[in-house]
Amino acid sequence: GAGVSQSPSNKVTEKGKDVELRCDPISGHTALYWYRQSLGQGLEFLIYFQGNSAPDKSGLPSDRFSAERTGGSVSTLTIQRTQQEDSAVYLCASSSTGTRSYEQYFGPGTRLTVT
């Protein structure tokens, strides 16, 4: 079956604009994660959705960042009033519940460039 998909693959935006990044998890996966991959910073956890539970937003760097997950499937990460330091690759991952729930399947990422 299809893996995790993300769109767009690349996004260039001007400082101050809002952007939306989309993630389609693997069908049936109840857990969905967003990470940010910056040069020299590694992988930074942003937010985690599990089923109908309240999301774990502890990794969001500021209130300009928000995410939704509609119908337990597709997720959108929104960054408002983008800043140059938001430039990074944004990765989405999903996993299923059960004994292998810790294996996260990653999407190809969205490369965001803020000019």
Added chain:
Amino acid sequence: AQRVTQPEKLLSVFKGAPVELKCNYSYSGSPELFWYVQYSRQRLQLLLRHISRESIKGFTADLNKGETSFHLKKPFAQEEDSAMYYCGLLGGGYNKLIFGAGTRLAVHP
């Protein structure tokens, strides 16, 4: 606080040489640790996890609770091992992976 440290940003070796990518962690509970790998132009993917005690592509990693380490080792590096390697720790909420900064392994012919 939960933290994963990978002290080396870049590890450069010659083909056939042994490799050890270091990972140290800080976690108050019983840790579950993983290595993820990202080859050039590919997605990040699971390489191995400590509870399975398996060897994948010749790589092994042993959890050392006394030293709070989970170093990744391979006795003879191959050029195709060149990639970015991330050590991960299952943290709060059980499904939240906390990653280190990553180590780029470059294997030269």
